[in-house]
Amino acid sequence: MTHTPTLDLAVAADLSREHIDVAAVLDELVAAAAAAAPTSIGYPGAVDLDHTAVMARLGARLWNNIGDPSDTSGVAHTRVLEQAVIAWVAELLGMPADDRWGYVTTGGTEGNLSALVAAYRRWPTARIFFSTAAHYSIRKIVEMIGARKVVVRAHPDGEMDYDDLAAQVRKRRRWPAIVVATAGTTMTEAVDDTSRIRAVLTEYDMAGHLHVDAALSGIPLALDGKLRLDDARQIGSIAISGHKFLGVPTPCGVVLIRDSIRTPAGHPIAYTNSIDTTITGSRCGLAAALLWHAIAVHGREGHRWRAAEARSVAAYAVQKIRATGWRAWRYPHAFTVVMPTPPEAVRAKWLLATDGQLSHLICMPGITTGQIDALAADLAAAIRAPIPRPRAPHTPEVTTAS
């Protein structure tokens, strides 16, 4: 669907204008986003869930979960729903009930920040290890908190190179190690093997912390029983995005941290009558309610079904793309389909994520086989199209005066 704007948004939205047509501005935003939706398949937001029940009831008032999620004082907050979300995710991950703490964040990035701040506070001389395939937020956070970073090689398929991790750890045995594993790397959805990381840390007798950045794959892998934070795994924390697999229509996430590693656990604040344990002060209670609703309506089985359906669309996408003669692959657990960056004509129409020679589409729940068919047809046409040859440079005719 192509969209022809009915107004110049930047001009129409300019707040210095005397008359602003508020409805027209909002309608234009919605129309542009709706028109772009069918070809927006490069980024991992599920589009199959209906959140209107929450928006209709809660959308007209401020819900502020300021302070610790366990605090029950105050009014107009959704902390009871937030606690239910945290308990559900922690149970799904098999975290021991007597050693867990978490809250609803603004997204995966804040979850990573909260967990790494807690780990670094406990191990202030630690080196923080993460791979070249880790999300850019990890490097930023390590630099923000003033820690020393160690970048470990990742294989071309995105998984951490454990031999390189071992070599890097061996050189830094004097200091504790905080290692960030990724469960669902941004480009290929690779999952770092935490038991292999643990084995490296054990081999060199390292103290420290293992954090999992599971922004995309946290919930689907936990539903499969493939991601656990029970005692055996010795994983200290995890960050998950709420607007990815759970499709919440506002950026949000969940962080879970072993309660026993939080030192100190937080300061009491008189003004808010709460304990200051979270990164931000005011926190979005609407996001917690939306997460709670997405979980309450579908439950574990519903979400397992969503993950299975999305993976079968991803498998279909690999087949259809390969049938055009273009390469494509995915991990068996993945929604992400990786391919060599397609011709410009395809990229101009389809919002794929591209990193140099590599592009991906992500078959999140709600992406249909019809969309995949349309993409494959455009790809096939672009591959068949003759490559325009550069024109010969124009040489002006030279006339010589006789």
Ligand SMILES: Cc1ncc(COP(=O)(O)O)c(C=O)c1O
């Ligand atoms: C692996 C990984 N970690 C963290 C993030 C950041 O999550 P958010 O956008 O929710 O802050 C992303 C986002 O794409 C991601 O892919």
